[in-house]
Amino acid sequence: LSTPPSHLLRNMGSGCSAASPAEIKPADISAFVGRTSGDALKALLSSISAEDRAKLTQALKQSSDMDQDKPKHTVSEQMTKLLENRRIWEANRAKLYSWLAQTSEEVLEPDLEIIDPHHHIWDMRQLRGFNMFGMMKQQYYMTDDLADDFVGGGHNITHSVFVTTHAFFNADAEPLMAPLGEVQFVQGIAAQFASGMYGKFRGAAGIIGTADLCKYGADVERLLVACKAASSNYRGIRCNAAHDANIQKGNFHGSPGMYMDSTFRAGFALLEKHGLIFDAWLFFSQLPDVYDLAKTFPGTTIVLNHIGTPLAALGNFAGAPGYDNKQEEILSTWKEQMAKIAKDCPNVYVKVGGCAIPQLGHGLDTRDKPATSEEVAQLFQSLYLWTIETFGANRCMFESNFPVDKVSMSYTVLWNAYKRMTKDAGIAEDDRALLFSGTAKRVYKL
Numbered sequence: 001l002s003t004p005p006s007h008l009l010r011n012m013g014s015g016c017s018a019a020s021p022a023e024i025k026p027a028d029i030s031a032f033v034g035r036t037s038g039d040a041l042k043a044l045l046s047s048i049s050a051e052d053r054a055k056l057t058q059a060l061k062q063s064s065d066m067d068q069d070k071p072k073h074t075v076s077e078q079m080t081k082l083l084e085n086r087r088i089w090e091a092n093r094a095k096l097y098s099w100l101a102q103t104s105e106e107v108l109e110p111d112l113e114i115i116d117p118h119h120h121i122w123d124m125r126q127l128r129g130f131n132m133f134g135m136m137k138q139q140y141y142m143t144d145d146l147a148d149d150f151v152g153g154g155h156n157i158t159h160s161v162f163v164t165t166h167a168f169f170n171a172d173a174e175p176l177m178a179p180l181g182e183v184q185f186v187q188g189i190a191a192q193f194a195s196g197m198y199g200k201f202r203g204a205a206g207i208i209g210t211a212d213l214c215k216y217g218a219d220v221e222r223l224l225v226a227c228k229a230a231s232s233n234y235r236g237i238r239c240n241a242a243h244d245a246n247i248q249k250g251n252f253h254g255s256p257g258m259y260m261d262s263t264f265r266a267g268f269a270l271l272e273k274h275g276l277i278f279d280a281w282l283f284f285s286q287l288p289d290v291y292d293l294a295k296t297f298p299g300t301t302i303v304l305n306h307i308g309t310p311l312a313a314l315g316n317f318a319g320a321p322g323y324d325n326k327q328e329e330i331l332s333t334w335k336e337q338m339a340k341i342a343k344d345c346p347n348v349y350v351k352v353g354g355c356a357i358p359q360l361g362h363g364l365d366t367r368d369k370p371a372t373s374e375e376v377a378q379l380f381q382s383l384y385l386w387t388i389e390t391f392g393a394n395r396c397m398f399e400s401n402f403p404v405d406k407v408s409m410s411y412t413v414l415w416n417a418y419k420r421m422t423k424d425a426g427i428a429e430d431d432r433a434l435l436f437s438g439t440a441k442r443v444y445k446l
Helices: 008-012 026-034 036-046 049-070 077-100 143-151 180-194 215-230 264-268 284-296 327-344 373-391 411-424 429-443
Strands: 113-119 156-163 201-211 234-240 278-282 302-304 348-352 396-397
Touching: 008 278, 049 284, 049 396, 077 156, 077 264, 113 143, 113 396, 143 156, 143 180, 143 201, 156 180, 156 429, 180 201, 180 215, 215 234, 284 302, 284 327, 327 373, 348 373, 373 396, 396 429, 411 429
Parallel strands: 113 156, 156 201, 201 234, 234 278, 278 302, 302 348, 348 396
Antiparallel strands: none
């Protein structure tokens, strides 16, 4: 420029001064324009001559042409999806946490040792808000989230057991071996907590993976061996057989009878050989399958998840209209089958919990304000105390089933409810110690 204003030169970076206007390069001008407001640019242009304005325009055009010749950084389609998934989850997370915050409680019996034998870790943000028929509102649950609940919740949680969610399977492995990826991943999470950086809590001290027994049968042995070698915390597998003909949408297995399948049982037979546990989840209508499995393999420890999930036992569930107004019949069937297992199958243990999901028909997740621990204890005590009385405290363990049950209440409220119902029922302190930590510690060898 022939007579550049000093304030223009000062803003264009080093190398530009009133004494050497020729040092101003197109790139300097382009960068300057990019960081200057429209009004400031107008004021600047009005202070220089028409000739200089023409030169400036030409310089900007030259700089723009040069920029167009440079390779552009583009965000991949995959990254665009990931960023959108994050945005949607953050909005949904804010809603969930705002709702949960409405019910805040002091921790009861903060020194009581607790081992949480059932929780998940996952990244399911790809669901973009679809929460599996009301079950999974917390679609991202990783180290910080675990710490927030298990440490920040205020209860004395010393250890936990991770249970498979088919998360982080190895996409590059052959399908039979893909579940190894989840076990390796969770062992890494366990290492974070074992470092002591999050206090004394030892997250994922036990790991329950999975294996496709129905498809591969006895061929899963090399997967079991690989998981044991990769993870000192590996304790066994879970195969989700939950299927009920009355559920219109949302069965977790395509057909009933998984545990009765001959190929499945060929693989199941390997668990005793390798000293591994089997976690069983299915609906109450399928409990005879657990009975038969336990009787056929008496040397294998089976842990029945979520007290056998008595669907619609506490009210009608819109997803299973076939059970409408049949609560008495449901509970009778559930109790009959559970009592039979308790009497004849000493190798079966029970996780007491996991009933805050919408499928039981209580409507906790749809309330304007989350229930208090008193309300939760009152609602579930008939199911939970009957289970404990039937199986005995030495075969029962309280569980959180987080973050699934977080759809209905906070971690603090959940464990307060367990403490209340056992205290109010007059359960002996030795038995309470088994329910809150002792049974889980023994079964999962923690």
